[in-house]
């Protein structure tokens with residue numbers, strides 16, 4: 001039984017509001033990932049959850065008990081720090097044993113030893129146990145930091161970008177490993193990252209944070225197919241989302257961007273108001289191109305192939321339509337050559353937001 | 364270029380070492396040889412009489428002259444007691460308040476820090492008389508307690524500022540991690556932070572110790588027989604009716620200097636790390 005809940009939590013540093021009236025609830029056994037760009041307030045959120053920072057407003061609940069002003073040691077949470085924070089005056093083994101040696105827990109030596117060995121094995125760091133922490137590589141340090149959390153059975157694991165310094169292969173291995181550990185021990189995980197692929201591959205639910213405010217909470221699928229703001233749609237897109245401003249003029253959509261005078265756009269969206277501006281967007285993977293014009297082409301002029309990138313398993317083609325640059329992503333080698341003129345059309349979802357990009361507008 | 368540098372270094376070292384060398388050699392010379400012209404650097408007759416005179420002085424005249432123990436051993440003991448206690452106190456208080464200044468939001472923090480620094484701004488000569496009068500009134504004149512308090516207060520500003528600097532270098536996440544691991548802030552400080560500042564503590568202790576050990580003005584005015592430290596004792600022996608016996612002064616100074624040299628040498632590794640903390644890591 002370990003749920004975590006934030007109710008209207010605000011944390012300020014002098015004149016910076018790091019998190020601003022945040023509300024969310026993580027259920028027992030859930031794996032929730034908080035995703036956001038740098039400076040969004042992710043670390044601050046975790047530290048408020050751990051009791052390291054005390055919020056100016058709002059309440060934090062663990063298992064539905066208010067813990068807003070409870071000391072971190074008494075909250076029984078495990079924290080993996082963004083910058084490892086291994087104790088430099090101790091060996092790897094002593095680092096791993098440190099949380100277990102706390103007087104709060106009263107565990108006997110033998111049991112501590114056994115746990116440390118088991119976790120070291122799990123993380124492939126048995127050979128490092130007697131080394132000091134100073135000369136370890138980044139990846140090794142990160143695994144020791146993870147280990148220091150995993151030796152315990154805390155109420156909740158708080159992890160601040162614990163995989164960011166591992167190389168690609170090890171990172172994927174650790175993702176799978178963490179998911180497996182999560183399944184096995186069934187504890188609650190609150191994991192922070194700025195890498196949306198990581199978030200999508202691990203999360204039961206994702207909380208998207210931007211400038212200290214929650215943009216959206218949902219399952220990876222909901223976030224991907226139903227982003228609630230331009231920021232969310234763009235943040236979980238690679239290559240970046242295609243978007244531009246449109247304006248409805250007597251039933252016809254005109255692109256309202258520099259260098260795109262009198263470029264009309266063929267969109268079926270009857271509910272939008274005449275004379276208002278909107279942001280029209282779609283993912284690079286939902287853009288298609290063909291040699292022939294058809295009645296569902298997006299623009300009434302052909303697009304010119306501008307840049308072609310072959311990225312191995314997939315390709316990115318950048319098209320130029322008047323002043324607009326639009327990206328297409330498709331599997332396999334590039335399907336077009338630079339300079340070619342093709343007709344663009346949409347193959348799948350698109351999203352329309354209000355002029356500011358803050359709110360989704362239903363078509 | 365390399366040769367030029369080497370010569371330069373030798374020159375600088377020679378300039379710094381020479382007074383020390385002259386002191387050492389003088390302590391082994393007779394009175395006549397100290398003043399001989401041309402000066403004798405190595406080819407003099409070695410005598411230990413000066414060292415004997417440091418510990419046993421001559422009392423009486425002519426055929427009544429006899430050797431009696433001097434006040435020097437007592438002065439050495441006094442210096443040691445006062446230096447060790449005041450250094451321990453200054454470093455302990457400096458470490459604790461350095462941590463507090465580094466970590467906590469204290470109202471008027473920068474003013475407080477400046478105030479602490481300002482306690483060192485007046486020269487000793489200016490405050491020695493008021494302090495003397497206060498000490499007389501409070502009964503602290505010529506006591507160990509008085510001298511320990513005085514030197515502790517004197518070293519405190521240096522110690523607080525040094526230790527705050529070392530603490531600032533240590534990310535606060537260390538305590539945060541230890542607290543999440545199930546420890547109180549004080550346990551975190553003792554088990555995680557303190558061991559990381561040993562080099563800084565060693566450096567601070569050396570500087571505080573040297574200051575207390577060498578201090579002259581206050582020791583001269585505020586102590587007499589029972590608690591007199593070495594510097595005023597040596598200085599008191601300089602002016603005698605028989606003239607300055609430089610050999611004895613050199614011998615006493617050498618004995619006085621030895622502990623400092625030995626101690627500094629012992630902690631030199633920490634010292635170098637402590638002084639360069641934050642610039643050259645590790």
Ligand SMILES: Nc1ncnc2c1ncn2[C@@H]1O[C@H](COP(=O)(O)OP(=O)(O)OP(=O)(O)O)[C@@H](O)[C@H]1O
Nearest residue numbers: 013016018036037038039040041042043044045194
């Ligand atoms: N101790 C602090 N004092 C003052 N400002 C702070 C402090 N901690 C964080 N901030 C500010 O609060 C905001 C959020 O910081 P936070 O570290 O939570 O971001 P983050 O999402 O973890 O970013 P990153 O991905 O770079 O780690 C930033 O503007 C930061 O400058």
Ligand SMILES: [Mg+2]
Nearest residue numbers: 042043082160
């Ligand atoms: Mg962070």
